[in-house]
Amino acid sequence: DSGVTQTPKHLITATGQRVTLRCSPRSGDLSVYWYQQSLDQGLQFLIQYYNGEERAKGNILERFSAQQFPDLHSELNLSSLELGDSALYFCASSDSGTGSERVGNEQFFGPGTRLTVL
Amino acid sequence: AQTVTQSQPEMSVQEAETVTLSCTYDTSESDYYLFWYKQPPSRQMILVIRQEAYKQQNATENRFSVNFQKAAKSFSLKISDSQLGDAAMYFCAYRSYTTSGTYKYIFGTGTRLKVLA
Numbered sequence: 001d002s003g004v005t006q007t008p009k010h011l012i013t014a015t016g017q018r019v020t021l022r023c024s025p026r027s028g029d030l031s032v033y034w035y036q037q038s039l040d041q042g043l044q045f046l047i048q049y050y051n052g053e054e055r056a057k058g059n060i061l062e063r064f065s066a067q068q069f070p071d072l073h074s075e076l077n078l079s080s081l082e083l084g085d086s087a088l089y090f091c092a093s094s095d096s097g098t099g100s101e102r103v104g105n106e107q108f109f110g111p112g113t114r115l116t117v118l
Numbered sequence: 119a120q121t122v123t124q125s126q127p128e129m130s131v132q133e134a135e136t137v138t139l140s141c142t143y144d145t146s147e148s149d150y151y152l153f154w155y156k157q158p159p160s161r162q163m164i165l166v167i168r169q170e171a172y173k174q175q176n177a178t179e180n181r182f183s184v185n186f187q188k189a190a191k192s193f194s195l196k197i198s199d200s201q202l203g204d205a206a207m208y209f210c211a212y213r214s215y216t217t218s219g220t221y222k223y224i225f226g227t228g229t230r231l232k233v234l235a
Contacts, residue, residue, distance in 0.1 A: 002162075031220055037161075042227040043209065050220045088161055094221065105213060106153055107223055109163035 003027065004110035006091050012116045018079040021113045025072055025093030031055075032074040033107060034066055035090040043090065049074055081117045088112045120145045120214050124226035131200045132234050138185075139195045139229045141210030147171075151213040152186070152193045157228075158206040166208070169193065197231075205233045 003026035013019055025032050034046040045058035049068035060066075063081075068074040078085060092107040121144045131137035143152070154166040169177045169186050176184050181201075185194045197204055210226040 033223065043225045045222070045225075048220065048222065055220045056222050090163065092163070092223075105151060105221065106165050106168055107211075108165075109155075111162055 002108040002110065004091060004093050004108050006089075006110035006113050008113060009111065010114050010116075012118065013081060014118055015081055015083060017081050017117075018077065019081065019115065021076040021078070021089055021091075021115075023074045023076070023091030023093075023110055025074070025091075026095075026108050029093035029095045029108070030072065031094045032068055032072070033092045033094075034060075034074070034076050035092065037088045037090060037112075039087075046076070078115070083117050086115055086117045088114050120147070120212055120224050122210055122212050122224050122226040124210055124229050126229045127227075128230045128232070130232045130234055131197070131204075133200055133202060135200055136196060136198045137200055137231065139197075139208050139210075139231065141193045141195070141226055143191050143193065143210075143212050143224075145191065145212065145214070147214065150215070152184075153211040153213070153223075154182070154184070154193075154195045155209045155211060155225075156204075156206045157209065158203075163209075167195065200233050202233050202235060205231055207231075 005024045007022045030051045033048045035043045046060040047066050048056040063079050066076045090112045091110045094107045123142045150171045152169045156164045156166045167179045181198045183196045207228045209228045212224045
């Protein structure tokens, strides 16, 4: 158990709909990352938040948005869903602070939310 | 920009044998971290091993070890005494320090490892 939780585990919806994926990072982790993984593909980085602020954007569509709340949990909102949005969406957290501290700082991944758009 | 390349989309190994998965990266940074993650059929991402660039000694974790060649920007994963449970997709990842004061992680495209009984 990585300590990162994601809900729901599975989500089935129709094209044109809007869904919200939720992530709770490991206790103490300030950074949250969202990734999309289509079938048998690699990880596509979507967006990163650090302590409530957006810090980096990857290949995130305009129909997608995210936020990180004061309690550090994060939500990924996907709207106007298309068939091609069907994928596994991972959230990861890390304790990446600032400065030059030498810690492991690997990412801890949640179990993912499997989104199916019909 | 940093890049991570895994040139082997798929590898096979006989049970109990040894296999090496390749990873190369490109960076101008001198201090960074490298990781290997395993993704079994359950799709959970599991950290296998990490390497700090400032350490010359290769990291080892039980049957897993790396061959870190900093000058060549190479970071291969060796799995000894392969077991059926090692069958998975393996991702190489690089952690980069960003100007915004946090870190970003760059993943390779993955290598699917099949273990033959």
